[in-house]
Amino acid sequence: MRRVNTFVPMESEFDKAIPKLAAGSSKRDAKELDQESSKRKKTGKSSELAKEPRDKEADELSQEELQQMMIIVLEQGMNVEALQTKDDLVMLCSLVKERFNSTEPTDDKEKEIWVELKRLFEPDTDDELWKLQKHIHDLTWKLYDSCGVHHVSTEKGIDIYMLVEKEYPLSRGTLTQMLVAKLLVEQDNEMSRELLRKIFMQVERPRR
Incomplete structure (x- = not known):
């Protein structure tokens, strides 16, 4: 139970x-x-x-290759005396244009700054500096990222100042020497990498 x-x-x-x-x-x-x-x-x-199609320029240069094309130098060796920012440069250009709008520069310093500003903001293939590029050797190449200017200087005293965002009538030989000399920068940043990519692509383009 x-x-x-x-x-x-x-x-x-x-x-x-x-x-x-x-x-x-x-x-x-x-x-x-x-x-x-x-x-x-x-x-x-x-x-x-x-x-998806990959970016050819990104494939052409890796991050390591870009870093090999630049040399990071001490900050005190990269100071620009007159120009600290891009706004300073634009303001200086507007002041000089206003000053010499109706009169011609007479002093050597006035002529020098007027010519350099024209080269910076209005690149001209007929400028004598670009015609003398075949004589440019033993150069150094610096980037002032505060004002967006890169500067090529030679042992013979030839100086070329260029805005990063503009295209200049540089010869392929000068561009190649710039890459060989390596870009002197205060720090590795996007501006320096983009500048190196642009210069590299200009050198490589005629070969294709």
Whole structure:
């Protein structure tokens, strides 16, 4: 009678066990589905990246190659006496233009600054400086990133100041020498890397 009173039908035990098993299996299935979906997303992204056209210029020069084209120097060796920022340079140019709008510069210093500012803001292929590029040797190449100017100077006293964002009539020989000499910078930054890419692409373009 004890066994009869304590007897539990098998169906009821299965009824209790099935929901637990179903819950456990659903959790496992959900985890597996999440893993599979994440794998599919990753493979999908990688395939999309593979299909997308890569930037040729970025492939041409890696970060390490760009760093090899520059030399980081002490800050005190890169100071610009007159020009500290790009705004100073633009203001100086506007003042000099206003000063010599109606009169011609007479003093040597006045002529020098007027010519240099014209070269900076209005590059002209007929300028004598660009015609003398074949005589440019043994140069140093600096970047003043505060005012966005890079400066090429030679042992013979030839100085070329150029705005980073402008194109100048530099010969391929001068461009090649600039890369060989390496760019002197205060620090590795985006401006120096973009300048190196631009100069490198100008050197490489005639070969294609």
